[in-house]
Every structure is written in structure tokens, then in C-alpha cells.
Amino acid sequence: MQETNKEYGGFLPLELNDTGEYFDNIPSEYISRYNSGTTALIAALKSISAKRLWAPYFYCPLVWQMLREKFTDEYDIVPYYLDENLIPMIDCILTEDDVVIVVNYYGLMDKRMHEWVEGKMNVIIDNAQAFFCEPVIKEGIYNIYSCRKFVGVSDGAYLIAKEQKQLQVEPGSSIDLFGPVYKSVECGTNAVYQESLKCGELLFSETTGMSKLTQAILKNANYQMIIEKRKKNFNLLHEAFHNVQKIPWNMSDGVGYCYPLLLNEDYRRKVIDKQIYVPTLWKELIVPEFEGRVEFRMSKNCLCLPIDQRYDENDMNHIVELVNKIMMEKM
Incomplete structure (x- = not known):
């Protein structure tokens, strides 16, 4: 008889249907799952061999903090301004030694993101605010998605790229992060806002894979x-x-x-x-x-x-x- 670690009996766990994740149509080898968009960005940057990193001034300060702490030895980090349409103002010819982070602001720039990366290499499209933007599947383009702004989960991000170096990390734990999500059902989001901020800080401080609970919920979202x-x-x-x-x-x-x-x-x-x-x-x-x-x-x-x-x-x-x-x- 085959031995198994499966448990039998006891109380009933949370029951969720498996209707599939949003990116199930993407080949599985192109997808990596992480705990946060910041971890996905770290993975993308470690997949690219370049010397100069362009990132917008108009960007999350916690991400800027991470870039300065982890990548100043690997990259010459150059901030750039945006034009009135929130498109990068980079006044030099980009080469294979450059990597550029571009942001799909407010989730309302899908087409312009796709147009801007056309013909370019070493571009990271930050879709943290644009979960439903179709990823660009081509060599040298890296698509980052964060789940928490669109689905009620405590963690979760995707890195979608044709070629990438996956970080060797274990799935994270949502035990210490999920409290504000389920408490908000009974108390409202404002009542647990401060707790949510603390959980966000804890999430940012960790570099792990996506938690099992988050992936289960993402398979259940409509x-x-x-x-x-x-x-x-x-x-x-x-x-x-x-x-x-x-x-x-x-x-x-x-x-x-x-x-x-x-x-x-x-x-x-x-x-x-x-x-x-x-x-x-x-x-x-x-x-x-x-x-x-x-x-x-x-x-x-x-x-x-x-x-x-x-x-x-x-x-x-x-x-x-x-x-x-x-x-x-x-x-």
C-alpha cells in the first residue's frame, strides 16, 4: 500500500472552488509566483544583464528604497521624469546595457505601454496597478503584476516573462498577514486600516513565494x-x-x-x-x-x-x- 501524508478527519477547512487563475492561458514556464510585486521586481532585475537602470521619480518610495539597498552595486540607477501623458522622458539612445522600469499608471495605459516597449529590450512593465493588462510575451520584456489591489488577498504577485531566472524561494505564509482581510468583512476596512499597514510593512520585508492561501483564493476569484x-x-x-x-x-x-x-x-x-x-x-x-x-x-x-x-x-x-x-x- 502506498504511504501518504494526507490527513483524514478533524474539522472542516475553508472550502474554495478551483476555477483557475487569471493567467492560466499563459504557458506555465513563463510564470513565477511571489509574495509581492517588489519580490517580482527583484526577480526580474536578477534575470537581466545590464549596467544602467532607469526608474521613474513617480514611483513607490518603498520600491525606490529597495532599489538603492539591493542594486546600487549591480546597476547605475538613473531616475527619469515623465511627460504630460505619463510616458518616460529618456533623452538618450537605449542600448543592451540599459534596463528601464515603466509603470502602467492607474491601470489605464495598456495600449501605450505595449506601444512604448515595441522594439526595445530589457524593459520591465510594472503592472501593479494594472492586473488585467495583457502581458507582452517576447524576449527581453518582463511583466509584473500585484494581486492585492484587485482581489481580497494578503499577498501575491506574478512575474511573467519568456526568459527569467526564478528566485529560489519557498511559498510564504499568510498566517500573520491575512487578519485585515477577514476582519474587514465584519468590521469594515477602516477599522483595520492600521493593522493592514503593519501587514504591508511585514510583507515588504520578506522575499518569498506566493502563499498557498492566496493562490487558492486567486483560483476562486470571479x-x-x-x-x-x-x-x-x-x-x-x-x-x-x-x-x-x-x-x-x-x-x-x-x-x-x-x-x-x-x-x-x-x-x-x-x-x-x-x-x-x-x-x-x-x-x-x-x-x-x-x-x-x-x-x-x-x-x-x-x-x-x-x-x-x-x-x-x-x-x-x-x-x-x-x-x-x-x-x-x-x-
Whole structure:
């Protein structure tokens, strides 16, 4: 008789269906699963042989911290500015000695990302805000996806690339990270926000694979529903705000992480006071050094309004009403 480590009896565990992960259509040898987008980025950079690394100023400060701590000996790290359309402003000819990180901001730049990488090598497309962007499967292109902004999980990221060096890491544990996710069901997200921040710091400090629980949940997510709800909510907000929207580029390209409403003033505090919790991407750029640049305006005056699958048309109408009232008070 064949021996097995399978357990029998005891209490019933969490039961989840296996309807497949979103990227099941991608050949398995092109996919690596990690605990965070930062770990996926580390894996991508270790897969590339180059001398100079370009990264945008308009980028997560924790990622910048990681780059400076782990890669200053391997790369000459060069920050770059963005143009008004959030496209890289790199005024030199890129060679095989260069690697460039480009960001699909707000999940609304799918087509422009694909166009920008055309004919280039050693490009990392950071899709942390663009989970549903189709990966570019070609030599020298690395696609990073983070799960937590789109599905209720405690960790999880993908690196999708035709050729990559997988990090030799074990699956991480979600035991110390999952608390805010399940507590939010009974308490609401704001009640466990501080705990969520601490879990995020813990997640960032670890370099592991994706946890088993997260992968099980990702196999159970209703991705079509998520796409449809986010697109519908985005369109409702855009219809309401397009006349005051200061973003100059077409925002209909992708499944949004949020609705980025760029205004002439900073209304974030007043919006948060109305229990519309908008993140600041990124407060470190709201300094005199960046005044007059798009990085400053997007960090200071952009309201990242929620459009995720928790919300429906009534919620969007409520957000519109509150934001309009706040703007009218300033007039």
C-alpha cells in the first residue's frame, strides 16, 4: 500500500472552488509566483544583464528604497521624469546595457505601454496597478503584476516573462498577514486600516513565494465580474467628472485600479473627511523640487477615487455627489 501524508478527519477547512487563475492561458514556464510585486521586481532585475537602470521619480518610495539597498552595486540607477501623458522622458539612445522600469499608471495605459516597449529590450512593465493588462510575451520584456489591489488577498504577485531566472524561494505564509482581510468583512476596512499597514510593512520585508492561501483564493476569484464592475464604475465617474478632469490623455485604455481625478487644487483631506479614503501616490513628491512638473500635480491634486468590485452605481452616485459638493464649497 502506498504511504501518504494526507490527513483524514478533524474539522472542516475553508472550502474554495478551483476555477483557475487569471493567467492560466499563459504557458506555465513563463510564470513565477511571489509574495509581492517588489519580490517580482527583484526577480526580474536578477534575470537581466545590464549596467544602467532607469526608474521613474513617480514611483513607490518603498520600491525606490529597495532599489538603492539591493542594486546600487549591480546597476547605475538613473531616475527619469515623465511627460504630460505619463510616458518616460529618456533623452538618450537605449542600448543592451540599459534596463528601464515603466509603470502602467492607474491601470489605464495598456495600449501605450505595449506601444512604448515595441522594439526595445530589457524593459520591465510594472503592472501593479494594472492586473488585467495583457502581458507582452517576447524576449527581453518582463511583466509584473500585484494581486492585492484587485482581489481580497494578503499577498501575491506574478512575474511573467519568456526568459527569467526564478528566485529560489519557498511559498510564504499568510498566517500573520491575512487578519485585515477577514476582519474587514465584519468590521469594515477602516477599522483595520492600521493593522493592514503593519501587514504591508511585514510583507515588504520578506522575499518569498506566493502563499498557498492566496493562490487558492486567486483560483476562486470571479475575474469577469471584477472587470465588468470596475469598468462600469469607472465610466460612471468619468461621465460625471469629465468636464473638470485635467488629465489630458485618453483614460479608456484598460481596467482601472481607481478613477484618477486630477483637479487644480488639493481636495484630499476634505474627501477623506467624507469617508472616501483616497491614497496619495506619492506624498514624497509633493516638495519644491518637483513643482511645475506632472509628478507634483499628480501627487498633490489627483484624487484616486475607488471603483472596485465592492461598489455599485448607487455608491458611484454618492461619491459624485460628495465630491461635487466639496468642489462647490470652494467656489
